[in-house]
Amino acid sequence: MISGSIGPTLIGKQIVLGVTGSIAAYKAVALLRTLLREGAIVHVVMTQSATKFVTPLTFEVLSGHPISTEMFEAHQEMKHLSLPEQADAIVIAPATANCLARAALGLCDDLLSTMLLTAQCPLIVAPAMDGGMWDHPSVREHIGTLRSRGTIVVNPEIGSLASGRIGQGRLAGEGTILEAIQAALAPRRDWQGHRILVSAGPTQEPIDPVRFISNRSSGKMGYAIAEAAQARGAQVVLVTGPTALPTPKGIEVVSVVTAEEMTKALSARLAWSTTVIMAAAVADFRPSHPAMQKIKKQGRAAGQTIDLERTTDILASLSAQRTTQLIVGFAAETSDLIAHAKEKLTAKGLDLIVANDVTTEGAGFGSDQNAATLIDRQGAMTVLPLMPKRALADAILNRAQELLRTRQSGQAPKPVAGGR
Ligand SMILES: Cc1cc2nc3c(=O)[nH]c(=O)nc-3n(C[C@H](O)[C@H](O)[C@H](O)COP(=O)(O)O)c2cc1C
Structure with a gap:
C-alpha cells in the first residue's frame, strides 16, 4: 500500500489508464506507479499525441503490460471491446480538451475514444490544459455533458501553467485523482437500513x-x-x-x-x-x-372475441x-x-x-x-x-x-x- 493512502483498497482492480497529448503526460507515469502500489492491475492506452510526450516503453515497462495506442494494430484482440469489458474503471489523466470533446460528442476515431463508447464501468477524467482553454465555452459545455452522464471530473488546479501563465489548468494532484478513483470503486452503502x-x-x-x-x-x-x-x-x-x-x-x-x-x-x-x-x-x-380447457379451433368461426x-x-x-x-x-x-x-x-x-x-x-x-x-x-x-x-x-x-x-x-x- 502507498504510504498515506487511507482510501478503499484497489487490490486486484482492473484499471485502464488513458493518457492523452498534454504536457502533463509525464505525470501519468507517477500516477501509474501509485495505482500499481495500491494493488491495481493497470493497462495503459495512449493517444498518438500522448506518445509525442512520453514513450510507450516507459508505461510498458512499469505496468508490465503492452501499451495500446492503435485500434487496428492488434485488431484480433478487439481491444476496444476487451479492455473496457474487463475494466473496473477507466481513468484518463491527463485528459486534453480534444479528448473531452470526443468523449462528450461520442466520437470514436481512435482506440481510447472508441473504448469510451463500449465501456460500462465508471469513467474518471482529470483534465489538464492551459487556463484559457479550460475556461473556453466549448470545454465548459463538454465538461457539463460528461458530468450529466455520470463521468467523474477531477477538476484541474490553479497554479502556474506550462505556458508561464497563472490559471486553472494544472492536472490535479496524484492524491486527489487517487481519491476520486477509490471513491468511484468503493461500494456505496447509502441504502443501508432501507x-x-x-x-x-x-x-x-x-x-x-x-x-x-x-x-x-x-x-x-x-x-x-x-x-x-x-x-x-x-x-x-x-x-x-x-x-x-x-x-x-x-x-x-x-x-x-x-x-x-x-x-x-x-x-x-x-x-x-x-x-x-x-x-x-x-x-x-x-x-x-x-377457459378451464384449451380452446379448440374446430367448430369455431373466425372473428372470435x-x-x-x-x-x-x-x-x-x-x-x-x-x-x-x-x-x-x-x-x-x-x-x-x-x-x-x-x-x-x-x-x-x-x-x-x-x-x-x-x-x-x-x-x-x-x-x-x-x-x-x-x-x-x-x-x-x-x-x-x-x-x-x-x-x-x-x-x-x-x-x-x-x-x-x-x-x-x-x-x-x-x-x-x-x-x-
Ligand atoms: C507542447 C504541447 C503541449 C500541449 N499540452 C496540452 C495540454 O496540456 N492540454 C490540452 O488539452 N492540449 C494540449 N496540447 C494540444 C494537444 O496535444 C492536441 O490538441 C492534440 O490533438 C491532443 O490529442 P489527443 O487528445 O488525441 O491526445 C499540447 C500541444 C503541444 C504541442
Whole structure:
C-alpha cells in the first residue's frame, strides 16, 4: 500500500489508464506507479499525441503490460471491446480538451475514444490544459455533458501553467485523482437500513390453460434496480413476473404470474417496506372468463372475441394503503411521454415517476439500455440519456435517496395516501 493512502483498497482492480497529448503526460507515469502500489492491475492506452510526450516503453515497462495506442494494430484482440469489458474503471489523466470533446460528442476515431463508447464501468477524467482553454465555452459545455452522464471530473488546479501563465489548468494532484478513483470503486452503502420492494417483469393473464395475454417486458430494468439497491446496502424483496433472467444472489425473490398474484404479493409486503419501486409491466386487462380447457379451433368461426376486464390498479392500490413509504412508478409510453407520465404521477399519488419512451431505438423492453426522464411531485425533471439499465437503476436510486433526505429534513410534503 502507498504510504498515506487511507482510501478503499484497489487490490486486484482492473484499471485502464488513458493518457492523452498534454504536457502533463509525464505525470501519468507517477500516477501509474501509485495505482500499481495500491494493488491495481493497470493497462495503459495512449493517444498518438500522448506518445509525442512520453514513450510507450516507459508505461510498458512499469505496468508490465503492452501499451495500446492503435485500434487496428492488434485488431484480433478487439481491444476496444476487451479492455473496457474487463475494466473496473477507466481513468484518463491527463485528459486534453480534444479528448473531452470526443468523449462528450461520442466520437470514436481512435482506440481510447472508441473504448469510451463500449465501456460500462465508471469513467474518471482529470483534465489538464492551459487556463484559457479550460475556461473556453466549448470545454465548459463538454465538461457539463460528461458530468450529466455520470463521468467523474477531477477538476484541474490553479497554479502556474506550462505556458508561464497563472490559471486553472494544472492536472490535479496524484492524491486527489487517487481519491476520486477509490471513491468511484468503493461500494456505496447509502441504502443501508432501507427495505425496498421492487416489482419487475410482465404479468401473464390466462386465456385458457395454454394461452395468455402478456407484454414485451423482459424484467431487466426491475432486476437491475433490485441488484443496485442490494449492492448499496438495502434489504430487497423482488416480486417478479415470468422472466428468463437468472435469480439475483442475496435477494428474496417472489415469483408471480398474474396481476392479481402480483397485487397480493406486493400488498402483503408493503408494511415491511420503506420504499417501493414498481418497474413491472402489469397487464391492465385480463380475460373475464378464462377457459378451464384449451380452446379448440374446430367448430369455431373466425372473428372470435375474448371479453376482458380490468385488473387491479396496483400502483393506485399500494398508494392508497401506504403509510410513509416512498413510491416510485414507471410510465412506459409510446407517445406524449412527459404529459402521460405527469398525469400518472398525480393520479396515483406517486413520489417519483420514471418516464421512458419504449419506442426509442436501443431503449426500453428487452434492451440492456434505457433512457428516461425522472419527474417528481414538484415537477422537477431529470433527463437521463441512453445508458446501461444498471446505471439508470443507480440514477433512480440517487434521485429517490434525495427525495427521502428532503422529506426527512421536512422540506417536502408527506406522502398522500389514496391518490388515484
Ligand atoms: C507542447 C504541447 C503541449 C500541449 N499540452 C496540452 C495540454 O496540456 N492540454 C490540452 O488539452 N492540449 C494540449 N496540447 C494540444 C494537444 O496535444 C492536441 O490538441 C492534440 O490533438 C491532443 O490529442 P489527443 O487528445 O488525441 O491526445 C499540447 C500541444 C503541444 C504541442
